[in-house]
Amino acid sequence: MGSKTPFTLKWGIMATGHIAKNFVKDLLTDPAIRDVHDVCHEVVAVASSSSVQKAVDFCAKVNASTKTKVYGSYAELVADGEIDIVYIATPHSHHFQNAMLALEAGKPILCEKAFTVTSSQARKLVETARTKQLFLMEAVWTRFFPLSIKVRELVASGVIGAVYRVIADNSLNRVLPEGDLDFQDSHRMVNLDLAGGAMLDLGIYSLTWLMQILYHLQSDEKKEPPNVVAAINKYHTGADEMTSFILQFAKHKSMGIGMTALRIGSGVDYDFTGGPPIKIQGSAGEIQVMGPAFKPSAYRVIMKDGGGHIETVHCPIPKDQNRDNWGHGMYWEADECARCLRDGKLESDTLPLEESIVVMEVMESTLRQGGVEYPQPITTDIYDRLSSLNTGRR
Numbered sequence: 001m002g003s004k005t006p007f008t009l010k011w012g013i014m015a016t017g018h019i020a021k022n023f024v025k026d027l028l029t030d031p032a033i034r035d036v037h038d039v040c041h042e043v044v045a046v047a048s049s050s051s052v053q054k055a056v057d058f059c060a061k062v063n064a065s066t067k068t069k070v071y072g073s074y075a076e077l078v079a080d081g082e083i084d085i086v087y088i089a090t091p092h093s094h095h096f097q098n099a100m101l102a103l104e105a106g107k108p109i110l111c112e113k114a115f116t117v118t119s120s121q122a123r124k125l126v127e128t129a130r131t132k133q134l135f136l137m138e139a140v141w142t143r144f145f146p147l148s149i150k151v152r153e154l155v156a157s158g159v160i161g162a163v164y165r166v167i168a169d170n171s172l173n174r175v176l177p178e179g180d181l182d183f184q185d186s187h188r189m190v191n192l193d194l195a196g197g198a199m200l201d202l203g204i205y206s207l208t209w210l211m212q213i214l215y216h217l218q219s220d221e222k223k224e225p226p227n228v229v230a231a232i233n234k235y236h237t238g239a240d241e242m243t244s245f246i247l248q249f250a251k252h253k254s255m256g257i258g259m260t261a262l263r264i265g266s267g268v269d270y271d272f273t274g275g276p277p278i279k280i281q282g283s284a285g286e287i288q289v290m291g292p293a294f295k296p297s298a299y300r301v302i303m304k305d306g307g308g309h310i311e312t313v314h315c316p317i318p319k320d321q322n323r324d325n326w327g328h329g330m331y332w333e334a335d336e337c338a339r340c341l342r343d344g345k346l347e348s349d350t351l352p353l354e355e356s357i358v359v360m361e362v363m364e365s366t367l368r369q370g371g372v373e374y375p376q377p378i379t380t381d382i383y384d385r386l387s388s389l390n391t392g393r394r
């Protein structure tokens with residue numbers, strides 16, 4: 001049998017920061033290392049809103065092809081006719097305006113988490129993408145890990161019975177001995193102008209585990225947006241630094257308990273001695289997921305009647321030895337985009353847009369209950385082309 005030529009997805013990269021670098025490295029790894037043979041990726045262009053030189057330096061760092069185009073503005077990127085999809089890796093404060101810029105130019109999008117700052121911005125993006133018949137997806141990479149797929153299959157098959165509770169923690173210890181956090185006040189993690197705070201940056205992963213088990217796995221007619229009860233401790237900048245939220249799914253008698261914090265860590269111990277940051281508890285047993293909630297690396301199933309037998313299943317992230325052992329785990333979400341575009345789908349079944357909206361509603365409710373307020377320029381759901389270019393930095 002002859003092998004079919006894989007479908008190639010041509011990417012345009014918007015922004016040149018930390019996560020754009022990891023993502024592009026993953027795009028450039030050989031799909032065969034993860035046993036993927038039907039799709040592959042090409043980085044057609046990289047754009048920086050700061051300067052064209054920053055895009056040049058970025059390409060050098062990731063060892064991009066000499067054919068990769070470089071732009072000194074996001075406007076030039078979205079106008080490039082060779083690009084199939086734009087990956088948005090700006091701070092979440094800017095996702096709404098940047099995504100609108102790309103949609104207005106007729107480009108499909110993969111947009112980093114948190115999708116937006118408010119749920120009305122998320123609704124506006126979805127509405128615009130649907131009107132223009134363009135693919136749109138929130139880049140919650142964890143959902144596309146083979147480990148996450150396996151855990152969802154185990155839950156759906158009823159191995160641990162009816163699931164009544166999911167507990168998920170995604171916390172990073174970033175406190176200095178003198179008590180401040182290890183970020184300048186201007187850093188996007190704690191700066192309100194850049195939609196800083198634990199919830200939108202890290203809590204989204206705790207919420208991902210609650211949602212992919214307690215919401216995503218329900219049939220469409222049984223899906224129930226949860227009731228949210230939350231509490232927040234704020235940092236001196238006004239951003240949330242410790243946030244806990246309970247999601248109540250009353251019809252299903254289930255609850256999700258989500259946590260995130262910047263002064264303590266969770267799941268950061270790869271020997272798992274710190275215990276699992278994620279526990280999925282059912283009537284017949286429990287599934288525990290180990291490793292950080294955003295990048296899980298193993299799971300185990302503990303049965304109520306298992307006689308103490310517990311097997312830990314390790315799920316390593318494949319590395320490309322021809323590229324300095326690159327392999328972060330972001331390539332699986334990129335493969336999902338390639339398959340959706342190849343098949344003419346406008347959204348992913350694994351992370352439907354309706355779910356990204358519910359996720360934003362939960363986070364908005366949590367932040368509102370904790371009294372976190374973001375400034376008007378980043379909460380507006382009115383598209384402003386000038387803001388979308390990010391030239392005047394706030």
Ligand SMILES: NC(=O)c1ccc[n+]([C@@H]2O[C@H](COP(=O)([O-])OP(=O)(O)OC[C@H]3O[C@@H](n4cnc5c(N)ncnc54)[C@H](OP(=O)(O)O)[C@@H]3O)[C@@H](O)[C@H]2O)c1
Pocket residue numbers: 014015016017018019020047048049050051054089090091092094112113114139141188194200201294390393394
């Ligand atoms: N999936 C994940 O695991 C993961 C991990 C970390 C972060 N993220 C998400 O990715 C996004 C970016 O995070 P990051 O850690 O990459 O941030 P970062 O290192 O600060 O990079 C952000 C980039 O956005 C561009 N930008 C445009 N307007 C900006 C402004 N007003 N202020 C600052 N930068 C601006 C800059 O690139 P140019 O100057 O080139 O335009 C900058 O390099 C966030 O939404 C974050 O939540 C995801």
